[in-house]
Amino acid sequence: MKALKIATFNINGIRSRLPGLLAWLERERPDIACLQELKAPDTAFPRDALEAAGYGCLYQGQTSWNGVAILARDSQPVEVRRGLPGMEEDTQSRYLEAAVHGVLVGCLYLPNGNPQPGPKFDYKLRWFECLIEHARGLRESDHPVVLAGDYNVVPTDEDIYDPKSWRKDALLQPESRDRYQRLLSQGWTDSLRALYPDERVYTFWDYFRNHWQRNAGLRIDHLLLNPALAPYLKDAGVDAWVRNEEHASDHAPVWIELATRKRR
């Protein structure tokens, strides 16, 4: 295993966020960056600027909504699949998978699901079931695999500043949490939680009510490792400084570092 830094970042509009994205890439230098919510069609993807910054790009965009990308420093990600098996009729760009730097990377943007109950929540659960089914095969692989992205699930009440006003939100529903736990129970490691079992760690702070200033956040961006990769997990964290910048996304980048040798 090569020493690697892998990050996931819901950028909430790649065009309006491009200067901040480039500043983050330059400062933190992730080897692999999974992006979500590009909110741009492929024709508007800033490929030239990212390649000039040293990153090969693979992307699945869409006008206005969703959109995912995988960036790799000094390398071109090799596409393995776009879209989940069982979701062939899905018109929303939410899943991209690539081989890069010796790791199989799944970049995902799980549906939000609000309001619930309703068709959007049903879609979220359906999408989640397809992810669980696809992940089963990836988990069994002898090859290192990471599933990184915005899962739109707050796994437990320890992953939110205060669940009170969010009880009816799709992100906290038992159905959403059950599916996240079912995914983990296949044998995936939730990187941040594995290294920081008792800490309050957030990855998202909405634009309302001064939530960033009050550190009223949610942990919804996750990097899951299969058993072939988990032994190499060395460190993990959140680049919270990005959330504090002018014109920031409401998410901050989350990252892991992998060691060259097994640690456990």
Add this chain to the structure above:
DNA sequence: ATGCCAGGCACAGCCTGA
């Protein structure tokens, strides 16, 4: 119970996000 802030688009008020 709703709006709060923000991006994107038929560029003016909507829709969506989480």
